[in-house]
Amino acid sequence: xxxxxxxxxxxxxxxxxxxxxxxxxxxxxxxxxxxxxxxxxxxxxxxxxxxxxxxxxxxxxxxxxxxxxxxxxxxxxxxxxxxxxxxxxxxxxxxxxxxxxxxxxxxxxxxxxxxxxxxxxxxxxxxxxxxxxxxxxxxxxxxxxxxxxxxxxxxxxxxxxxxxxxxxxxxxxxxxxxxxxxxxx
Amino acid sequence: xxxxxxxxxxxxxxxxxxxxxxxxxxxxxxxxxxxxxxxxxxxxxxxxxxxxxxxxxxxxxxxxxxxxxxxxxxxxxxxxxxxxxxxxxxxxxxxxxxxxxxxxxxxxxxxxxxxxxxxxxxxxxxxxxxxxxxxxxxxxxxxxxxxxxxxxxxxxxxxxxxxxxxxxxxxxxxxxxxxxxxxxxxxxxxxxxxxxxxxxxxxxxxxxxxxxxxxxxxxxxxxxxxxxxxxxxxxxxxxxxxxxxxxxxxxxxxxxxxxxxxxxxxxxxxxxxxxxxxxxxxxxxxxxxxxxxxxxxxxxxxxxxxxxxxxxxxxxxxxxxxxxxxxxxxxxxxxxxxxxxxx
Numbered sequence: 001x002x003x004x005x006x007x008x009x010x011x012x013x014x015x016x017x018x019x020x021x022x023x024x025x026x027x028x029x030x031x032x033x034x035x036x037x038x039x040x041x042x043x044x045x046x047x048x049x050x051x052x053x054x055x056x057x058x059x060x061x062x063x064x065x066x067x068x069x070x071x072x073x074x075x076x077x078x079x080x081x082x083x084x085x086x087x088x089x090x091x092x093x094x095x096x097x098x099x100x101x102x103x104x105x106x107x108x109x110x111x112x113x114x115x116x117x118x119x120x121x122x123x124x125x126x127x128x129x130x131x132x133x134x135x136x137x138x139x140x141x142x143x144x145x146x147x148x149x150x151x152x153x154x155x156x157x158x159x160x161x162x163x164x165x166x167x168x169x170x171x172x173x174x175x176x177x178x179x180x181x182x183x184x185x
Numbered sequence: 186x187x188x189x190x191x192x193x194x195x196x197x198x199x200x201x202x203x204x205x206x207x208x209x210x211x212x213x214x215x216x217x218x219x220x221x222x223x224x225x226x227x228x229x230x231x232x233x234x235x236x237x238x239x240x241x242x243x244x245x246x247x248x249x250x251x252x253x254x255x256x257x258x259x260x261x262x263x264x265x266x267x268x269x270x271x272x273x274x275x276x277x278x279x280x281x282x283x284x285x286x287x288x289x290x291x292x293x294x295x296x297x298x299x300x301x302x303x304x305x306x307x308x309x310x311x312x313x314x315x316x317x318x319x320x321x322x323x324x325x326x327x328x329x330x331x332x333x334x335x336x337x338x339x340x341x342x343x344x345x346x347x348x349x350x351x352x353x354x355x356x357x358x359x360x361x362x363x364x365x366x367x368x369x370x371x372x373x374x375x376x377x378x379x380x381x382x383x384x385x386x387x388x389x390x391x392x393x394x395x396x397x398x399x400x401x402x403x404x405x406x407x408x409x410x411x412x413x414x415x416x417x418x419x420x421x422x423x424x425x426x427x428x429x430x431x432x433x434x435x436x437x438x439x440x441x442x443x444x445x446x447x448x449x450x451x452x453x454x455x456x457x458x459x460x461x462x463x464x465x466x467x468x469x470x471x472x473x474x475x476x477x478x479x480x481x482x483x484x485x486x487x488x489x490x491x492x493x494x495x496x497x498x499x500x501x502x503x504x505x506x507x508x509x510x511x512x513x514x515x516x517x518x519x520x521x522x523x524x525x526x527x528x
Contacts, residue, residue, distance in 0.1 A: 029326060033264070036319070056308035064315025065348075068322065068341055075326050075334070132304055133365055 008048055015041035028074040032067060039063040050124065051131030191294065199300050203280055211434040212242035218480045225484040252423035257329055260420065264327035269425050272320030272432030276439055279313045282306035283442035284368050286452045286464035298452075298465065302368040307355055310443055311348065314398060318344045320432065321400075321417050328420035336416025339406055339491065344398055346498040351394035353506035357387040357513040358447050367443070371451030381448040386509045388448045390502055392478075395440045397498070399433060402483035406491055441475035442468075 015038055022034035039062045046055035113119050129135055140148050216231065216238060223230025231238035256265060286298035303309060318341045325337015358380050359365055362373040374380055381388045397404040408416035418429045445451055449471050457464035489497070 027261075029261075029264075033319075033323075052303060052305045053308070056305040056312055059312035060308055060315060064312055064318070065345065068315065068318050068345060071319075071322055072338065072341065075322070075338070134304075 004048065008045070011041050011045050011048070015045065028077065029071065032071050032074055035070075036063050036067050039067070046131075049131070050128040053131060053133045053136055195294070195296060196300070199296075200281075203300060204277060207277055207280060207435050207438060208431070210438050211431050212246065214434045214438065214476065215245065215430070216242050217476070218483075221477065221480045222484045225481070246427070249424055249427045254423045254425065255420070257420050259329040261327040261329070264323050265420075266425070268320050268324035268327055269421070269428035269432065270320075271323065272317060273428050273435065275313045275317040275320065276432045276435040279310055279436070279439040280442060282310055282367050283439070283446055284371055284451055285442075285468045287458055287461050289461040297368075298461070299368060302366055304364065304366050306367045307359060307365045307443075311352055311355070314344070314351075315348060317432070317436065320429075324421070324429070325417040328417075330420050332414045333417050333419045336408060336413045336419070339413075340400060340417055343400070343404065343406060343494060343498070346495060347394040347397035347404075347502070350390055350498065350502035350506045351398060353503070353510050354387040354390040354394065355447065357384050357506075357509050360510075360513050360517050367446045367451070371446050371453060374450040374453060377450070377453075379448060379450040384448070384509075384513070386505065387513075390506050390509070391444060391447065393497075393502060395444060396479065396482065397494075399436045399440060399479075401433075401437065401479055403486040403488050404494060405488060406494055437476060437479055438472070441472050441479075444475055445471040 018034045018038040018041060022031050022038060025031040025034055039058060043055040043058040043063070046052070046058060108115065130139075219241075220230040220238065231241040234240040234244045256262060281300040282303065284297070284299035284302075288295050288297045290296070321340040321344070322337045325333045325335070325340070328334070358370060361380060361383060362370040364370060364373070370380075400406075400408070408418070413419070418426060421429060445468060452464035452468040454463065454467035457467055
C-alpha cells in the first residue's frame with residue numbers, strides 16, 4: 001500500500017465531505033467552518049502534488065484571511081438558519097449544465113495522455129521544480145510581470161472603491177437625521 | 186517520499202520532544218511570569234509549593250483538572266469544545282519550523298535539531314497564526330455571550346490588522362536572506378551578522394506585532410476586564426479555560442523562537458558549530474530574553490485604548506513596514522548589481 005495514495009484517499013474524502021457539508025449546513029457559521037476545512041484539505045492536496053507554496057498561500061489567503069472576514073459577517077447576522085428557497089429562480093438547470101461541463105473538462109484533462117498519446121508536460125519533476133517559491137517568483141515577476149501589475153492595480157481600484165462607498169454613506173445622512181435615527185434605537 | 190523506518194521514528198521522536206518541551210515550557214512560563222511580575226511589583230509571588238514555588242504549576246494543573254466543567258446551556262457545544270483545541274494546536278504546530286541548534290550525531294545518525302525545514306516555513310508560520318484567530322472567534326461566538334462575542338470580534342480584528350505589518354517585517358528579512366526557510370535564514374546570519382543589525386526597523390515592527398498577535402499586554406484588548414469581563418473566554422472554566430492559557434503561552438514561546446531565528450541569529454554564537462549543545466543553550470538564553478521582555482511589558486505598560494490600537498496598526502506600523510520593504514528592496518538590488526559601490 002502506497003503511503004501517498006493513502007494520504008490522497010483520506011484528503012479526497014475529506015475535501016468532498018466538507019464541501020457537501022458546507023452546502024447542506026443549515027447554520028451559516030458551521031457552513032463557513034466546513035469551507036475552511038475544505039480549504040485545508042485542498043491545501044494538503046497541493047503539498048502532495050509538490051507545490052508547497054500554493055498550499056501555504058491557500059491557507060494564508062483563503063482559510064486565514066478571507067474566511068475570517070466571512071465569519072465576521074456571518075456571526076453578526078444572528079442565529080436564524082438560512083432560508084431554503086432560491087434567491088435567483090431557474091439556476092438549477094444551469095448549475096447542472098455547468099457542473100457536467102466541468103466534469104467533462106476534468107475527465108479529458110486528466111486522461112490527456114491516454115486520449116492523444118502525447119504525454120502532458122507536467123511531469124513529477126517539472127511540478128516539483130515549479131512548485132518552489134523561487135521558480136514561481138521568477139515566472140510571476142519576469143514572464144508575467146505586466147499581468148501581475150495590472151491585477152494589483154485592479155485590486156487597488158476595488159479597495160479605493162470600497163473606501164469611497166463607505167465614506168459616502170456617512171455624508172448622505174444629515175447630522176440631525178442621523179442623531180434622530182440613533183435616538184430611536 | 187522515500188522514508189525509511191528510522192526517518193519516521195526520528196520525526197515521531199522529535200515531534201514528541203517538541204510537544205513535551207512546549208507543554209513543560211507553558212507550565213513553567215506561568216510560574217516565571219508570576220515570580221517576575223511579583224518581583225517587579227515588590228511582592229513575593231508563589232513560593233509555597235515546592236522550593237521557590239517550583240511545583241506551583243503542578244498544583245494549578247491538578248486544581249484545574251478537578252474544577253467543574255461548565256458548558257452554557259445555549260452554547261454551540263461542538264464549537265465550544267473545538268475552539269480551545271484550535272488555539273493550542275495551531276500554537277504547537279508553529280514551533281515545528283524553528284531550528285533550536287545545529288545538526289548533532291545521535292546513535293550514529295545525523296539529526297537536525299528542527300522538525301521541518303521547508304522552503305515555505307515562514308508562510309507556514311504566518312498561516313498558522315491566521316488559523317489561530319479561529320480559536321478566539323469561535324470561542325466568542327460559541328459561548329453565546331455578548332461579552333465573549335465582542336471579545337472574540339476584537340481579538341480577530343486586532344490579529345488581522347497586525348498580521349499585515351508582521352508579514353511585511355518578515356518579508357524584509359526574507360529579502361536579505363533570499364529564502365523563506367528559517368534554517369537558511371539562521372545560516373545567513375553566520376559570523377555574527379545578525380539581522381537585527383541590518384534590519385532594526387523590521388525588528389522593532391516584529392516586536393510590536395508579536396505582542397499584538399499573542400494578545401499580550403499592552404495589547405490585551407480582547408480580554409479587557411473593565412469592558413468585557415474576560416473577553417472571549419468569559420464562559421470557559423476548568424481545563425478548557427487552561428487550554429486558552431496554554432495556547433497563549435505556547436504561542437509566545439513559538440513566536441519568540443521565530444523572532445530569535447529571524448533577528449538574533451537563532452542558535453548561532455561563539456563555538457556553537459563545534460559544540461552543538463552550546464547552540465541549544467544560546468537559543469534557550471535568547472528565547473528566555475524574549476519571554477522576559479513579554480512579562481516585563483505586562484508589568485510596566487497600561488493597556489492601549491481600542492481606537493489607538495487600530496491607529497497604531499494601520500496608520501503607523503503598516504506604512505512604516507511598507508517603507509522598510511521598499512528601502513530593503515532597493516538596497517538588495519544595489520548589493521546584487523554593485524550599484525552605489527555596495528556589495
